[in-house]
Amino acid sequence: MTKPPLTLYLAAPRGFCAGVDRAIKIVELAIQKWGAPVYVRHEIVHNKFVVDSLRDQGAVFVEELDDCPDDRPVIFSAHGVPKSVPAAASARQMVFVDATCPLVSKVHIEAERHSDAGLQIIMIGHAGHPETIGTMGQLPQGEVLLVETVEDVAHVSVRDPERLAFVTQTTLSVDDTAGIVAALNARFPAIRGPHKEDICYATTNRQEAVKAMADKIDAMLVVGAPNSSNSRRLVEVASRAGCAYAQLVQRAADIDWRALDGITSIGITAGASAPELLVDEVLDALRARYDVTISEVETAKENIEFKVPRILRTPA
Known part of the structure; x- marks a missing residue:
């Protein structure tokens, strides 16, 4: 026919993208350097085929650091982790490698700088996503407030509307985020944004x-x-x-x-x-x-x- x-x-x-490519290389090189098994906290990137391929090479994927033995290397995923995770790994004297995408790390640094300047942070992101958890976990609880929608902006309760900054998850819809940013600027005219777009x-x-x-x-x-x-x-x-x-x-x-x-x-x-x-x-x-x-x-x-x-x- x-x-x-x-x-x-x-x-x-x-x-x-470059961040995903780097994260996968990190796992492969870690297996080459230290042998299997190498532990990976969370999926290194969100793709089953990639994760299964790395598992076949000797990677063991776990959800929490508590699931890792002290004597094997552990890798943190490309999405980033709260500060408490590398701190806990250091306390256990573990060998660890941070595969956080450099563009996610840029958002972490931004949030810290704003916080050091006395600003409370509003993060535009998806609740429960590893990147959002990692970014919010760079600062003490309450210092980063999450909004997901324009409606959330209307209801978010801040400490001081004159001392705010915002950051965003790197993988959001550009158009959706623009609407939320506009709502933040309308409600909080003094809010500071990133020097360069956070969406990668x-x-x-x-x-x-x-x-x-x-x-x-x-x-x-x-x-x-x-x-x-x-x-x-x-x-x-x-x-x-x-x-x-x-x-x-x-x-x-x-x-x-x-x-x-x-x-x-x-x-x-x-x-x-x-x-x-x-x-x-x-x-x-x-x-x-x-x-x-x-x-x-x-x-x-x-x-x-x-x-x-x-x-x-x-x-x-």
Whole structure:
């Protein structure tokens, strides 16, 4: 049978960002340096395929430091951790490596500087997300207040409206965050913002690529994990930009083919923690069913690279 034609728009950039790439390298280099097992507190990045691959190499993933033995190295995930975690590791004389993305660390430093200047912090983020927990955990309880929506801004109770600053989670929707920032500025005119946007370059770039293709396509597939904030935001951005159907898929096996029935054009992107191998898997699945013509939609070029910590650049 003749396959139906399908125009496939491939987002660029997509997939791994520099922070994710660095975090994965940190785990791999730690296993090379110290041997298996190496413990990792929380998923190193939010992608099951990546986590399973590292587990096969000798990584053991745990939720808390209490689950780690004293005599094996432990790595903290790319999302960042509260200050209490490395403090506890030091108290136990553990070898630990912090894989926190440098752009998340930048937010931590910002929050501390504002606090040192006597300002209370408002964080725009998602409750319960590891990055939010890590950022709020840089300061004593009550010094960082969380808002998730414009409605939250109206109800947040602050110590002094004249002495406030805000920071944001790095993986939020750019458009949603702009609305919350506007609400903060309207209610607290004296509030200070970051010197440079907290939402990371990779999140912004992937959202811009999705917006650029949204009016060309009948459907969008976002390759990423359901617990990946930046991947879920890509689905939302596609829908708000006018795409009639947007679906988050971890693997090609997750594609809802019935929802794609009758489409003639589709967009493909991947969250910042999704490897290109999984994008290729989705492309192969589409080629098996359609006569595919691929067109790349490039909105930015990325050439950022972050060094791994010094402890992994020296021999054991």
